[in-house]
Every structure is written in C-alpha cells, then in structure tokens.
Amino acid sequence: MSRTANKGHATREAILDTGIALAREVGLGALTIGELAERVGMSKSGLFAHFGAKEELQLAVLRAAQARFDENVSRQAFLAPRGLARLRELYKRWLGWAASNRQPGGCLMLAAASEFDDRPGPVRDYLARQQEGWLAGLSRTVGFAVEAGELPENTDTEQFAFELFGLILSTHHHVRLLQDERYFALAQAGLERLINAAPLRKD
Amino acid sequence: MSRTANKGHATREAILDTGIALAREVGLGALTIGELAERVGMSKSGLFAHFGAKEELQLAVLRAAQARFDENVSRQAFLAPRGLARLRELYKRWLGWAASNRQPGGCLMLAAASEFDDRPGPVRDYLARQQEGWLAGLSRTVGFAVEAGELPENTDTEQFAFELFGLILSTHHHVRLLQDERYFALAQAGLERLINAAPLRKD
DNA sequence: CAATAAAACGAACGGTCGTGCTATAAATTG
DNA sequence: CAATTTATAGCACGACCGTTCGTTTTATTG
Numbered sequence: 001m002s003r004t005a006n007k008g009h010a011t012r013e014a015i016l017d018t019g020i021a022l023a024r025e026v027g028l029g030a031l032t033i034g035e036l037a038e039r040v041g042m043s044k045s046g047l048f049a050h051f052g053a054k055e056e057l058q059l060a061v062l063r064a065a066q067a068r069f070d071e072n073v074s075r076q077a078f079l080a081p082r083g084l085a086r087l088r089e090l091y092k093r094w095l096g097w098a099a100s101n102r103q104p105g106g107c108l109m110l111a112a113a114s115e116f117d118d119r120p121g122p123v124r125d126y127l128a129r130q131q132e133g134w135l136a137g138l139s140r141t142v143g144f145a146v147e148a149g150e151l152p153e154n155t156d157t158e159q160f161a162f163e164l165f166g167l168i169l170s171t172h173h174h175v176r177l178l179q180d181e182r183y184f185a186l187a188q189a190g191l192e193r194l195i196n197a198a199p200l201r202k203d
Numbered sequence: 204m205s206r207t208a209n210k211g212h213a214t215r216e217a218i219l220d221t222g223i224a225l226a227r228e229v230g231l232g233a234l235t236i237g238e239l240a241e242r243v244g245m246s247k248s249g250l251f252a253h254f255g256a257k258e259e260l261q262l263a264v265l266r267a268a269q270a271r272f273d274e275n276v277s278r279q280a281f282l283a284p285r286g287l288a289r290l291r292e293l294y295k296r297w298l299g300w301a302a303s304n305r306q307p308g309g310c311l312m313l314a315a316a317s318e319f320d321d322r323p324g325p326v327r328d329y330l331a332r333q334q335e336g337w338l339a340g341l342s343r344t345v346g347f348a349v350e351a352g353e354l355p356e357n358t359d360t361e362q363f364a365f366e367l368f369g370l371i372l373s374t375h376h377h378v379r380l381l382q383d384e385r386y387f388a389l390a391q392a393g394l395e396r397l398i399n400a401a402p403l404r405k406d
Numbered sequence: 407c408a409a410t411a412a413a414a415c416g417a418a419c420g421g422t423c424g425t426g427c428t429a430t431a432a433a434t435t436g
Numbered sequence: 437c438a439a440t441t442t443a444t445a446g447c448a449c450g451a452c453c454g455t456t457c458g459t460t461t462t463a464t465t466g
Contacts, residue, residue, distance in 0.1 A: 006412080006413095007462080007463060008413065008463095011413085011414090024321070025321060026322075030232060030233070032454085033455090034453075034454090042414070043415050044415095044454090044455095045414075045417090045455085045456085047414090048454080053454085053455085054453095054455090104321050105321050106321070110376075111317055113376060114313070114314055114317040114318070114376075115318065117379040118228055118379070119229075128380050128381055156392075158389070159389055162373055162386065162389045162393070163366075163369070165373045166370045166371075166372055166373030166393070167369050168369075169369055169373055170365055170366065173313075173317075173334075174334075174338075174365070174368075176320040177330060177334055178331055178335065179331075183365065186361070186362055186365045186366075189359075189402060190365070193402050196400075197399075199392060199393075199396050209433080209434080209442080209443095210442080235422080235423065236423080236424065237422070237423075237424090238422095245445085246445050247424090247445090248425085248426090248444075248445065249444040249446095251424080251425070253443090257425090
C-alpha cells in the first residue's frame, strides 16, 4: 500500500481544504467539527476520527494553510533573481495573499496569530515558531538586495523586515475592514519609500 | 432619580469593566455571558437583563473600551502642543496601549477588527466607522506637524498615517506573539524614519 | 473471491451556549 | 413607612459543542 494513495489521505486533504476556507470565515478558534463535517459531506464522528482532537484539527488546518502559502508566495518569489527583483515579487505575492478581498477571510495565519497570541498551547507555539522563521527569511531576502548593491551597505535588514511586515498588516487591516482597495496603492508607496530611504544600522 | 446614581448603572459599569478584560483574553466573539456573569459574581440572567442580547453586550464592551482608549491616549496626547511633540506623545501612548504585555490580551479593538472584518453586522460596522475616524484624526495630527514646519510642506499625511498604523500593528503582532519587548525599539526607529524621510505627495 | 484492515456512521454522553419566563429581592420614590 | 419601580435570581428550553463507543460499510490485500 502506498503512503498517499489510500482513501483516508484523500478525504483528509478534502477536509483540510474545506477547513481552511471555514476557518478563514469564522476564525480558527470558532471552527467547529459539526459545521465542517456538514460542509465536507460526512458525519461528525467520521471526520473527528481523522484527528482525534479538536486541537489536532486546528494544527492540521494551520499546517495545510502554511503549505499553500509557501507554494504560492515563497516558492514562486524565489524564482526571481536575488535582490530587489525578488523582494518586490515576494511583497507583491504576499500582499495578494494576505489582503486579497477576492475570497472571504483574508490571511488565516495573521488572523490566527491575533486570535491565539494570548492562549498558550500548541497552536500558539506553532504560530510563533512560524513567525520567527518568516521574519528571518524576510531579513535574508532584504540582505540579498544589500549584497547585490541595490540597498545601502549598512541597511538594517531586521528593521526593514519589521517595517515591511507593518505595511502588510496595515494593508490587510484597512482593505479588509474598510473594504477599500485604494489602500493597495499606499502599500506600494510604502515599499518604495522603504527602498529609497532604507533604515540604516546605528553603529 | 439622577441618571447615573442608580444601582443598575453601577453594576453595568462593573460588568463592562470585567467584560473588557475577559474579551481581551478570549476574544470578543468568544466572550460568553455565563463566564462573564461568574467573574462579575452575579447570575447569568441577571447580567443578561442589562443588555437583552449578546450582540448588545459586545457593542457595549467595545464602546467602553473605546472610551478608555480615548481617555488614556487621544485626550492625553492632545495636551501636548500641535506638531511633532503631539505626534510623538500620541505614538508613545498608542504603542503602550496596543502592545503592552503588562496585562493580557493586547488591544481589544485591533483584535476585534481582525475577528469581525469578515462578519457583517453592527459590530463590524462600529469597528469600521471607528477606524475611519481614527485614521482621519491621525492624518490631522500629522498635518499639524506640517503646518508647524516640522515636516515637509508636501508631506502625504494619509500615507504617513497609514504607515504609522503599520508600525503599531507590526509591534503589536511581534511583541504579543513572540513575547519580545525588543520590538519596541524597532517601533521607535520606524517613527524616526517616518519623520526624517516622510512620504511626499506625488503631484 | 475471501480475509482483513481502514474508514465512516449513528446514537448518545455531559456541558455550555443564548435566551425566555416568572418570581423574589432590593432600591427608589411619595 | 408604604408603594412602586428597578434589579437580580432561578429555572427551563432547544441547540450545538467535543468526544466516546459499538456497528456497519468500504478499501485493501493475499
């Protein structure tokens, strides 16, 4: 028996697919097994058996969402050459992912982080670890632009990444809450200002 | 009978006080009447009678939190003279309010906005209207610094406010999720960069 | 095809949810 | 103090929660 070709794996994938969508709508904490089972078209207990606990379902949904993010944002952006080109591509795809109003719910990871940042446990731990990794990757991407001579030698890459993250968050917040796509232009202007007046190390 | 000296008003205030704290911990959507009643020390139905509906309780909690925010941030900052002094004071108090790890839960309005930005209804409407007002006030505060000659004449005040908001959000996100107060320094550096390299209007 | 393992189901559990209703206790008023 | 309004409590409701368990259906294997 191959590891991926069994029935269980297939339905599990379908559950996670719908689970991501549902969690986006109601929040990861408010995701309920009954509602999810109904959307998938199976019984509550049948679905439950795949995870054994609500928390495991939440973690599985987060991991699945993370995988989709990596595919659509990180991996695609890494096809662009190191430097500003890659940074711009990453920012563009990240913005589209996080703040797109196309489908309801915005970015699941951002919403979950806001929801769980005060609830100790595996979910919070997962989100924190993932955030650390993402921030480190961002700094590295900025660093490549420095190495390429496209940003000042003494650019503070961590500060740059921190502010870049703020631009994404502000766009996410305003686009989603105020339903005004005009804020995408401000996000773009913010990136250009970061590039043209990059934060420098103090030393 | 005076309007404020009756018993009902007093307990209602106590309920909202505890309600803010509880909503910070579990989220506004997950705030339950039973748990809140227990914390306040009264019966579920007794508490419920004050609001008549869960949604009214949520709105009342939000309004109460808003009032506290206005007192501690806006009103205090407006004691400083117009210009960069007021802007810095506002930023400092805002940061302290939103990202302080002193008491659990962070900023209720930010958390609620993230939670309800996809759930149409009175709560969402309230948050959106409040956000519009706050953003307009921010722009005005930046504008005073322009009028005072402390920022370039053609400063884009909306862009400035948008990016300022991003710095707060990024600090909130990182301080709360990663439990690292080091990010307050990045927030400060971000403000200085905004002031020293302010975004300019394109025209 | 038969034997076996995996997956899904249905019913039930103790709890908690928001929300009525009715009665009692407390505060306010004349 | 008595009358009356206001605030609180108690109880019950239907609905849904996460979880368990035994059974039945469906896949996989030899």
